[in-house]
Structures are given as C-alpha cells and as structure tokens.
Amino acid sequence: xxxxxxxxxxxxxxxxxxxxVRHLPLFNGTADLLLLWLAAWGLQNQGKHVWxxxxxxxxxxxxxxxxxxxxxxxxxLILAFIxxxxxxxxxxxxxxxxxxIVFISSLIEYSLQFAVLYFQGSxxxxxxxxxxxxVPSVFLNLLxxxxxxxxxxxxxxxxxxxxxxx
Numbered sequence: 001x002x003x004x005x006x007x008x009x010x011x012x013x014x015x016x017x018x019x020x021v022r023h024l025p026l027f028n029g030t031a032d033l034l035l036l037w038l039a040a041w042g043l044q045n046q047g048k049h050v051w052x053x054x055x056x057x058x059x060x061x062x063x064x065x066x067x068x069x070x071x072x073x074x075x076x077l078i079l080a081f082i083x084x085x086x087x088x089x090x091x092x093x094x095x096x097x098x099x100x101i102v103f104i105s106s107l108i109e110y111s112l113q114f115a116v117l118y119f120q121g122s123x124x125x126x127x128x129x130x131x132x133x134x135v136p137s138v139f140l141n142l143l144x145x146x147x148x149x150x151x152x153x154x155x156x157x158x159x160x161x162x163x164x165x166x
Contacts, residue, residue, distance in 0.1 A: 005159065006053060013037055014060055029136030031144050034061065035109065038076060039101045039145070040152035042083025043094045046160045054080040071116050075109035095146065102145045106138040 013033040021030050034057045042050035058073035065072060082104060086097035114122075114129045124133075 005155075006049070007056060010034060010037065010053060010057055011060065014057075014064065018064060026136040026140055027132040029110075029133050029138075029140060031137065031140035032106070032109065033144075033148075035076070035079060035105055036102065036141060036144055036148040037152065038079055039083055039098060039105065040149040041156075042080055043087050043098055043101070043149070044152065044156040045087070046156050047083070047087065050080045050083060051077075067113055068116060071112050074112060075105055078108055079105040095149065098145055098149050099142060102141050103138065106141045107134070110134040110137050 017031075017033045021033060024030070038050060038053055038057060041047045041053065054076040055073070058069070058076045061076075062069035062072045079101065082101050083097075086101055087094075110133065114124075114126070114134065117124075118126075118129075
C-alpha cells in the first residue's frame with residue numbers, strides 16, 4: 001500500500017512546491033518540500049525504498065527545472081544515503097538526525113545549484129547567493145522539517161501498522 005501512495009505524494013508535493021511554495025519566498029529562498037519528505041521518510045524504519053523515491057524525485061524535478069539533471073539527482077541521492085545511515089545509528093533520537101540531514105542536504109543542494117548557475121553565467125555573486133538564497137532556503141527547510149516529520153511518521157504508522165502480540 002505504501003508504494004501506491006509514495007509516488008502520488010511526491011508528485012503532489014512537487015505541484016505544491018511549484019504552485020504555492022515558490023511564490024512564498026523568504027528573501028529569494030524557498031523550501032524544498034520533496035527534500036523534506038525524503039529526509040523524513042528515510043528516517044522511518046519502513047523507509048527502505050527511499051533510494052527509489054530519491055531517483056523518482058530527481059527524475060520528476062529534472063523535468064520541471066532548468067537546472068541540469070545531474071545537479072538534481074546528486075543531493076537527493078546523498079540525502080537518501082545519509083538518512084538511511086542515520087536511521088541505523090541515531091534511531092533513539094530521530095529529530096536531531098532529521099535536522100542534521102536537512103541541514104547537510106539543503107546546503108549541498110543549494111551550493112550545487114549556485115555552482116552550476118555561476119558557471120553558466122549567472123549574474124548573482126557568491127555573497128548575494130549565500131545571503132539571499134542559500135541561508136533563507138536552509139532556514140525554511142529547517143523550519144518545516146519537524147512538521148513534515150510528524151506527518152510522515154503518522155503516515156508510516158497508518159500504512160505500516162504495528163502488530164500487537166497478545
């Protein structure tokens with residue numbers, strides 16, 4: 001059942017990100033809902049298929065983004081690796097792991113995007129990019145990380161109910 005819900009949820013989050021979140025920036029930074037969903041799902045015990053979700057997310061984001069496809073795939077795959085690693089090593093405190101994952105993967109994502117845009121001839125400089133795009137985007141991702149974790153945690157308990165021994 002989770003596989004039937006996983007891909008439509010990612011598509012709906014992409015649509016919400018493109019239609020609503022991109023029009024509510026903090027300075028020029030916006031949150032990445034797909035990154036937040038993958039980070040929260042990768043920390044779940046049932047999130048073993050976060051690799052497939054990262055590939056699917058990279059695929060659908062590369063279709064709608066002007067950023068080259070390899071720049072889109074790299075942060076999501078790194079996020080999948082870190083979240084699965086943290087799930088095995090920080091299982092007793094997933095919120096700290098979530099904040100660390102979101103911080104690292106957001107920095108990687110926005111830094112890679114800046115680097116590619118800079119080499120393609122973007123007019124924005126490094127200091128302006130850090131001040132007006134990268135830091136606000138990372139802040140928004142960290143702000144929305146805990147609510148996303150609560151939603152994903154509830155959904156994982158709903159989709160994969162815990163069996164009670166009697």
